[in-house]
Amino acid sequence: MLLLAIDTSGKNGSIALARTSEQSADDVEIIEIMPLTGGTFSAQLIPQIADLLFSREHTKYDIGALAVASGPGSFTGLRIGLAAVKALGEILNKPIAAVSLLEACIFESGAKGTDESVRATKVMAALDAGRGEVYVGEYIVPADAAQTARERVLSRSELIEQAKGWEVVTPDSALAEVLRAAAVPVSLLAPPSAVTVARLGWRKIQAGETVTPGQLEANYVRRTDAEILERIGS
Numbered sequence: 001m002l003l004l005a006i007d008t009s010g011k012n013g014s015i016a017l018a019r020t021s022e023q024s025a026d027d028v029e030i031i032e033i034m035p036l037t038g039g040t041f042s043a044q045l046i047p048q049i050a051d052l053l054f055s056r057e058h059t060k061y062d063i064g065a066l067a068v069a070s071g072p073g074s075f076t077g078l079r080i081g082l083a084a085v086k087a088l089g090e091i092l093n094k095p096i097a098a099v100s101l102l103e104a105c106i107f108e109s110g111a112k113g114t115d116e117s118v119r120a121t122k123v124m125a126a127l128d129a130g131r132g133e134v135y136v137g138e139y140i141v142p143a144d145a146a147q148t149a150r151e152r153v154l155s156r157s158e159l160i161e162q163a164k165g166w167e168v169v170t171p172d173s174a175l176a177e178v179l180r181a182a183a184v185p186v187s188l189l190a191p192p193s194a195v196t197v198a199r200l201g202w203r204k205i206q207a208g209e210t211v212t213p214g215q216l217e218a219n220y221v222r223r224t225d226a227e228i229l230e231r232i233g234s
Contacts, residue, residue, distance in 0.1 A: 001064035003028070003205075004049070004088070005198035008041045008081030009073030009101055015045075016194035017052055018202070020065070025206040028199045031056060041080045049084070063092055067201025069192070070098040071219035072127065072135045072151075078218045089213035096211050097201035100219055101127060102137025102151050104192035107200045109169040124166040126159060126186075128175050134159045135221050138166070151221045160184060 005016040013036035021027035034052050036044050053059060068085040071078050089096050105125035127135040136159060137151045154162065156175075160182045168184060170176050171191040179186040204210065 002058065002062050003065045003067060003198055003202055004063050005067040005194045005201055006045070006049075006081045006085060007069040007192070007194040007197050008036065008045065008077040009069045009071060010077065010191070011074075012037060013041060013077065013081070014194035015048055015052055016198045017056060017058075018195075018198040020202050022206075025203045026199075028202050030195055030198065033193065033195055041077055045080060045084050060088060060092065063088065063094060065095045065097070065202070065205050066092075067097040067099055067197050067205070068216070069101055069104070069194075069197050070217070071101065072129065072221040073101060075218070075220065078220075082216055082218055086213040086216055089216070095205050096213065096216055097204040097209065098211050098216055098219070099197045099201050099204070100137065100151065101192055102135060102221070103139070104196045104200055105169050105171060105189055106137070106139050106141065108171075108189050108192050108196050109187060122166045124163055124168045126163075126168055126170040126172070126175055126179075128172045129153055129221075132156055134175065136162075151219070153221060 001020045001022060003018045003020050007013050014033055016033045017031045019029045019031055032052060034048055036048060066085050066088055068081050085096060102125040106123055121141045123139050123141050125137040129135045133153050133155055136154050156178060163184045168179060168186040169189055170186060171189045173188060176186045176188045
């Protein structure tokens with residue numbers, strides 16, 4: 001099956017075309033990855049998808065599944081990628097996997113728990129959210145599958161306090177230095193890309209974790225109104 005994966009969550013993005021096997025959730029062959037330069041996703045994305053398919057002698061009707069980074073990340077960038085996948089999903093009526101970038105960080109790290117009958121591993125993914133805040137995903141990883149505990153926004157000081165007892169992974173070198181300076185163990189990752197979205201997205205599709213075009217929404221992971229009011233009042 002041909003899988004198209006899109007990541008437009010950050011300053012730079014990418015598109016990946018992959019071939020998958022329905023016999024295995026891990027059998028994903030990346031055919032090609034195409035980078036997208038930040039700031040012009042709206043002008044680039046659809047032509048680049050068409051060029052990628054054409055260069056491999058495919059059309060959009062050959063696509064069997066779709067995967068897209070759903071956030072957190074750039075509001076504008078996410079909307080562009082999601083709009084493209086919504087449109088393709090409507091036309092093709094194919095399964096769609098929405099991939100959290102925080103979960104993609106866990107996947108990229110290769111985090112594996114030990115035997116789940118003994119203990120589970122607590123892994124925290126962290127992404128810079130700007131303005132002194134951090135997107136955080138807290139996962140319990142029992143052997144092979146990451147299970148989401150919660151995704152939220154913390155200040156850097158809150159992150160340092162709450163990261164105690166967790167294995168922290170991040171693709172942000174500046175954030176990693178902040179954590180190390182506070183004696184928090186942290187692993188630095190390569191930034192997730194459309195390749196990661198493709199691999200994790202295929203796992204989700206095989207597990208039946210799909211959405212319809214109408215259900216596909218951005219995952220901005222922002223503070224609730226109550227949390228914002230609490231911070232203002234403190």
